[in-house]
Amino acid sequence: LGHRTPRDVRITTHVGLVARAFGARKIYIPGGGKNIKKSIERVVERFGGAFEVDTEMKARAVIRKHKGVCLHLTMYGEKLHSSLDEITERSEGKDKLVIVGAEKVPRYIYDLADLNISVGNQPHSEIAALAIFMDRLTNGGWVELDFPGGMKVVPHRDRKIVVKKTL
Amino acid sequence: LGHRTPRDVRITTHVGLVARAFGARKIYIPGGGKNIKKSIERVVERFGGAFEVDTEMKARAVIRKHKGVCLHLTMYGEKLHSSLDEITERSEGKDKLVIVGAEKVPRYIYDLADLNISVGNQPHSEIAALAIFMDRLTNGGWVELDFPGGMKVVPHRDRKIVVKKTL
Numbered sequence: 001l002g003h004r005t006p007r008d009v010r011i012t013t014h015v016g017l018v019a020r021a022f023g024a025r026k027i028y029i030p031g032g033g034k035n036i037k038k039s040i041e042r043v044v045e046r047f048g049g050a051f052e053v054d055t056e057m058k059a060r061a062v063i064r065k066h067k068g069v070c071l072h073l074t075m076y077g078e079k080l081h082s083s084l085d086e087i088t089e090r091s092e093g094k095d096k097l098v099i100v101g102a103e104k105v106p107r108y109i110y111d112l113a114d115l116n117i118s119v120g121n122q123p124h125s126e127i128a129a130l131a132i133f134m135d136r137l138t139n140g141g142w143v144e145l146d147f148p149g150g151m152k153v154v155p156h157r158d159r160k161i162v163v164k165k166t167l
Numbered sequence: 168l169g170h171r172t173p174r175d176v177r178i179t180t181h182v183g184l185v186a187r188a189f190g191a192r193k194i195y196i197p198g199g200g201k202n203i204k205k206s207i208e209r210v211v212e213r214f215g216g217a218f219e220v221d222t223e224m225k226a227r228a229v230i231r232k233h234k235g236v237c238l239h240l241t242m243y244g245e246k247l248h249s250s251l252d253e254i255t256e257r258s259e260g261k262d263k264l265v266i267v268g269a270e271k272v273p274r275y276i277y278d279l280a281d282l283n284i285s286v287g288n289q290p291h292s293e294i295a296a297l298a299i300f301m302d303r304l305t306n307g308g309w310v311e312l313d314f315p316g317g318m319k320v321v322p323h324r325d326r327k328i329v330v331k332k333t334l
Binding site for chain 2 (some may be wrong): 007008010011014017018020021022043047074076077078079081082110111114115118120121122123124125127128129130131132135136140142143145147152153154155156157158159160161
């Protein structure tokens with residue numbers, strides 16, 4: 001939410017890459033434009049998997065069309081770490097729409113969201129909030145995700161190892 | 168590492184805010200300049216606590232001067248989620264210097280680091296990597312951190328509540 005070009009291009013690209021790396025299927029960037037879409041899609045092409053980028057649909061429409069649960073990450077919401085069980089219970093088995101904002105988030109988002117969740121109550125970063133939220137909600141399960149068709153990094157304690165995967 | 172002005176100002180500011188929010192005492196931003204220093208310090212002033220920003224010291228000097236353990240976060244390193252016990256064991260009770268890079272990290276960092284650790288092997292974000300690393304290493308303990316002297320956000324499920332704390 002609230003992406004502005006060109007100010008937010010790098011921040012929003014990170015939001016997109018985090019969403020993909022931690023298991024999201026798609027990102028909506030209202031008002032995002034072509035450059036941001038391309039820069040995320042370039043990574044998808046190189047590193048594999050399917051991940052969609054929509055920069056056309058407006059925020060309200062995305063929320064209205066969404067069937068499932070709508071989770072808004074904000075430093076003002078209830079604490080993730082102490083309400084993880086409730087969040088898990090209320091979102092399990094449902095399609096999850098996670099909202100993060102690049103700037104002041106309009107009031108209607110707080111009202112439309114099923115849950116307003118804080119990853120810490122100190123200012124930090126929507127990128128960090130999204131990452132920790134997805135890490136905790138999946139209980140680290142994203143680590144085992146597969147991204148077919150792309151380059152693959154093999155974890156190693158002191159070497160860079162990259163292999164080319166084939167489909 | 169590798170901060171470039173003005174390209175990285177917002178990204179590096181997020182790195183600084185994440186470091187502070189999750190419990191670091193200080194950030195070194197080699198080549199950071201005055202603007203980035205000010206923009207982080209403004210948040211420290213408003214939201215309290217003590218957090219230092221050094222933009223003068225060079226990376227090699229920071230690492231050489233550091234007494235304790237040096238942890239380099241990179242998508243090529245060994246997996247955080249499966250080596251958390253070892254990382255905890257090797258860093259417990261020691262001052263921790265955590266390194267994240269804004270761009271291609273020079274080879275000497277891999278060699279000087281005590282541990283090269285990956286938070287996922289897909290490209291995502293140094294901001295996300297730092298946040299998840301600190302969250303996991305402290306086992307969520309950062310949530311209870313106190314930042315004396317600043318404004319305080321009170322977590323709430325559908326209201327923004329901010330109170331002014333006094334020392």
